[in-house]
Amino acid sequence: MNDIDKFKAALDRSERIVGFTGAGISTESGIPDYRSQGGIWDKFQPVYLDEFLADEDKRLLYWQRKKALWQGIRDARVSTTHLFFKELYDSNKLLGLITQNIDGLHEKSGLPKEVLVNIHGTNLEVICMQCNDINPAHETLDDLDLDNGAPLCTKCGGLLKPNTISFGQSLVPEDLERAQDLALSCDMMIAAGSTLVVHPAAAFPLLAKQNGALLAIITQSDTPLDNTADFVFHEKLGDFIDRLGN
Ligand SMILES: [Zn+2]
Structure with a gap:
């Protein structure tokens, strides 16, 4: 469950990865x-x-x-985690990326807009x-x-x-639909830097898992899906990405 070599092997095998990111990946960029x-x-x-x-x-x-x-x-500058997802995209492995963040750092990393679902806007x-x-x-x-x-x-x-998306404002239906399509189309979802408690956004990793995808969670704190996920790494994203590269 927290075996990085098994995670690497799963990453290599996966062809349709979807990222799901939250605040934890941007705090390392000073946001x-x-x-x-x-x-x-x-x-x-x-x-x-x-x-x-x-x-x-x-x-x-x-x-x-x-x-x-x-x-x-x-x-603000992109973190190594933003670059990790950009590299997956460059390797033709990233189907899409759903983010709860509104800081635009995935765009800055070079991910094209059509790959991104900014579920809380930008x-x-x-x-x-x-x-x-x-x-x-x-x-x-x-x-x-x-x-x-x-x-x-x-x-x-x-x-x-x-x-x-302001307080009291509904999420954009097209964005929810695109996020759902991604969750149902991926063979692996990597949830990074999200506590997975803010709904409805946090429902997508569970949906992916229920639909047969592998689910990896990388975040410092416990999440409600830790027992459901295939891989769980509770550590700083930057440290994890460094370990992954070694
Ligand atoms: Zn106008």
């Missing part, structure tokens, strides 16, 4: 874990979607926070809440001046919002 102690949610009251839509003060508060975080998001994009136009976040955030109010769509005047 704070939103849910852990000292994480951002400890410091801020969240802005719910209905508040964002109804209240300019809440919108400004929301954008102020994004603006404060933007430099860190923009300049901070690298800004979406118009009216016409659904999507643009790179740097166009809005690099020189964001909030003195004249929250930013608006240049095409229709609608409200702009980072293209992430």
Whole structure:
């Protein structure tokens, strides 16, 4: 179950691998874990979607926070774990990757967008809440001046919002469908850096396992699927990837 040589052999045999990643792979890139102690949610009251839509003060508060975080998001570097999945892709073994992270680091590692399911959205994009136009976040955030109010769509005047799933906002049905297809099509799922407790996203590793795929879990803490998985490694991702390379 925690035999790295057996995991390597399974990795070699697998042809349709799907990655499932959570905050643990990005903390090693300097992105704070939103849910852990000292994480951002400890410091801020969240802005719910209905508040964002109804209240300019809440919108400004929301954008102020994004603006404060933007430099860190923009300049964050990929970790060895992001590169591990990119290498699987380069070897034609990676069918897709479902991520709970919104930091855009899988894109930065070079994974094409069509391989990725950003199940909780991405901070690298800004979406118009009216016409659904999507643009790179740097166009809005690099020189964001909030003195004249929250930013608006240049095409229709609608409200702009980072293209992430806010509190009180539903996940995107197409993304859930794509994630489900991946879970049902893979022969191995590698869940890395996720505690596998945030649903519905965390349901996909179980679905893959129930459908006959091997399930590997690599994360520092225990997960509800540890007893179900074929491989479980409780250690730092970076350490694990190093061991894997040796
Ligand atoms: Zn618009």
